[in-house]
Amino acid sequence: MLGRIWRIIVKEFIQLRRDRYARFQLIFPPIIQMLVFGYAATFEVNRVPIAVLDLDHSQESRALLARFTFTGRFNVADIMRDDRDIPRLIGRSDIPMALKIEPGFAELLRKGQTAHLQVIVDGTDSNTALIAVGYVNQIATTFAQDYARDRLDRLMPATAAMVPRVTLEQRPWYNPDLNSQWFFVPGVIGSITMILVVVLTAFAIVREREIGTLEQIMVTPIRPVELMLGKTVPFFLVGLGDVILVAGVGAFWFSVPFRGNPLVLLLGTVLFLLSTLSVGLLISTLCSTQQQAFASAFFFLNPAFTLSGFNFPITSMPRAMRLITYLNPLRYYLIILRGTFLKGVGLGVLWPHMAALAVLAFALLTMGVLRFRKSLD
Amino acid sequence: MSEAFSIVVDELVKRFRRFTAVNRISFSVARGEIFGLLGPNGSGKSTTIRMLCGLLTPTAGRVSVVGFDVARDPEEVRQHIGYMSQKFSLYNDLRVVENLEFFAGLYGVKGAQLTERIAWALEMAGLNGGEELITGDLAGGWKQRLALGCAVMHRPRVLLLDEPTAGVDPLSRRLFWELIHQMSADGVTVLVTTHYMDEAEYCNRLALIEAGRLVATGSPSELKRGAIRGDLLLVECAPLGRGLEIIKRQPGVLDAAVFGAALHVVVGAADRARAELPAALASAGVATSRIEPIAPSLEDAFVALAGKRHDLGATQ
Known part of the structure; x- marks a missing residue:
């Protein structure tokens, strides 16, 4: 069993290494997006x-x-x-x-x-x-x-002398200068990772269906779970690498403070990656061509981005929309990212979000695995 | 079930919504036999072969391969079959040896056996020294033989080939068929689908399939003999269409059809027809340039059995 999974993982990495475009896609767009957001995106209005x-x-x-x-x-x-x-x-x-x-x-x-x-x-x-x-x-x-x-x-x-006065004393905690970079960097880590992992996973499976190798694999004695693990583990690792890369740029280049426990962020990241991988897996079971996968991925990604609380406050949304945000993995991951980066809070504070993300990851993964089995039949 | 048969297909049915792709097909293939499923595109060949390797679930009927029921023990069956899909799919961005290692790995071939099988597959495909080549750079014939190598890394007892020679040059096709015959001589049972009539001649036995139904089974010569009741004449005349109309109306003519630039005419007695037909054609203004008895081809058999003329793709 492990041998077969290992075979697929090795093959997947050989293909990634040989695909110049994929290599580029894994490294440059995340860094460029980070730089663009870091330098250009600001809520302040000047001049x-x-x-x-x-x-x-x-x-x-x-x-x-x-x-x-x-x-x-x-x-x-x-x-x-x-x-x-x-x-x-x-x-x-x-x-x-x-x-x-x-x-x-x-x-x-x-x-x-x-x-x-x-x-x-x-x-x-x-x-x-x-x-x-x-x-x-x-x-x-x-x-x-x-x-x-x-x-x-x-x-x-x-x-x-007797007229009373009220003056405003601003004390923004965790981000005393209301630095936009501090606000954006954790959000960008979450959204870039989501896009990358959903698209890569969905494409990796749909591509094999398109060129016919999936059919060739399915006639081997491989079990659906083995095939699925072999196809997702590489993108889990790639996603983890990208989180580290982008978080590194944020922490060292933009000097966004990391005040929490890296292990807490790691736990949140693992749960988030499981959720996004499952979304990619689900998309792959619905699509037979890469164009369809591309369209479906964006059908998910855009609302997920808007309803995450990244730049539109969830509390201001109408009730129906607010309820939908509870199904959005990015919503929880953003809280975990901001909590560990800026607030330095630990599991004591973040556990409800971790738990919600875990439930979501489990539910999505179950759906992904079940649908994936079916589509093999 | 007798062990003499590697593949037993019993009353197999596959329906997609309201379309019946395979309609109560039954046949058996003996160990070491090369069995061909011959029929036009869309006749249900690929659907049948996919049910044989467990990629599709039959709507009704049973399939057993090397004694295992495909529906009940798909994993067991998959240990014993090699399958090449229509597109003989390989990873174009992997090296030759990486493709072989990948598929061998999925079948659990490892260690000394892996080294031995890779050497064998390279030799068989004529790719000795080319193991480091990128698969996408190979020409069609090599790719096809490499795909065959990948499909048989685990020494399957049954080989299922779905249109294996589509889009491959004639020399490579001949080479490929030599390989198939070698494997069959080693005791591997081969089931192959094709719409090439000339290729069907390489098979030990054939099943003719038409619109999801089994029309006939038998060896190529049995089919040819059995299908044509009467003698077959080749008639070259001009204009061809008018000639066909006239000939069909002549007494003693059982059947007639256009084959390329000539007519194939089935008659009760060849000698009489050779004497009478040119005159009948001439009286209608059709000039006959050639008329002679010929041996029936598989295509003649197929036309006779299917009852009508079909475009069967390339027919050399």
Whole structure:
């Protein structure tokens, strides 16, 4: 039994070694994706080009707009003369945001009434718009507070001393500078591994079905379990190697801290790899050509990625979608990755996620094995 | 069951949804015999051979190979059979010797036996000194012989070959058949499917299959003798189509069909027909350039037995 499994594993590695494209696929895309995410992917919004339109020309309006130039979040790219410039600039995607101050802004403030700062954003890039509007809000609020305090100081110094104040003290734990790289690197490890293992496993089996060698193997006295192990063990090892490679790039190149126990991550990785291998196996039993396998793999991979909590918060999803995320191995693995990398927590905290992943891995593997047996008949 | 028969097929049926691919086929193959399943594409040959090696489960009927029931003891059966599928699939990215080692490994051949079998297979395939070649770089004939080598690494008692010579040059086909005869002489039972009539002549016995049904079994000469009741004439005339119409209407003509650029005509008495047919054709404006008695070929037999003319692929 071991002899036959060993034969297949050896053959699989010979083929991988000889296939220049596969070798490339195992090493470069993961590293390149890691570098791209590490350097380019960030949720922070910096130097947003904005256009301003000040129709009030008052000391107050100028003071407010000046605050936008000083933060570094915005870059005043254009000073407009009238309303008609706004659709032109936003329509051409030159700027994602414009600020407009109506005439009478200062007068309203001086009378103690509400004055308006209008923000026009390009909603087609809603993520950037949302974050940028948040910054605008912050700046406008501080401006209003400072303005109110100044006036009170001048008019009624005694009362001013009694006005209460609440200030925000940010303390992001585990990632004090809210460094995007720290956030992305664990997520990228999970998603790259998932793509690689699902695609490689599904293709390795479907390719043999396509060229006919699977039929030739099936007439030998090999048992389905032996064939299945022989075909999956190599990709388990390859997946493990890739996790180590990508995690190494994250830890040493991007200096993402690894605070937990590597063995806990290893356990989570093993369970995650078993789940993804089984998905690959299941796909291979449904497909007879590599094109079909490719389409099916992406039919799984894209939703799995979106519903993992990698960059869209699961808590914000509708209930039905939230329930689906419980079936997604990547969801648990991301928690394990972030937990071991940034939080440094151990099994005491992560065990429910480990358990869920184990159940999922077991269920998927059982389905994969059963279907695989059937398709051999 | 008698041990004299290596393969016994009994009332075998395979249905795919509503399509019956194999319809109550029965035959037996004796030890060391070369048995051919002859029939056009889609007649159910591959389906039958796949049921013989346990790749497909029969809808009804029984198959036993070297005394084991394929449905009950598939693993046991697989120890004793060698199978070459239509595409004689090998790993093109592996070296010659790596392919041999791989398949030998799956059959549990190892140690001194492995070395001996690899040497034998290389010799047999004419690939001595070529063990390090990448299989994908080999020409068709070598690939085919290598595939045969892979299929018999474990010295099977029964060899099942599904269209083994498709897409291989004539010289390689002849070489391949020499190998098959050698194995048969060593006591290996060979079952081979083909749609090449000339190849069918190499078999000891044949089963003619047509639309999933067994039409006839027998040795090639038995089939040829048994199928044609009467004498066979070759008629070359022009125009051919008109000639066929006229001839079919003549008294004493039992059957007629187009074979290549001529007609094969089955008649009750050759001498009478040779005298009468040219005149009948001439009166209808058809010129006869040649008319003579010939020995029936397997194709004639097949046409006579199947009742109609079929495209059987290449017929040299």
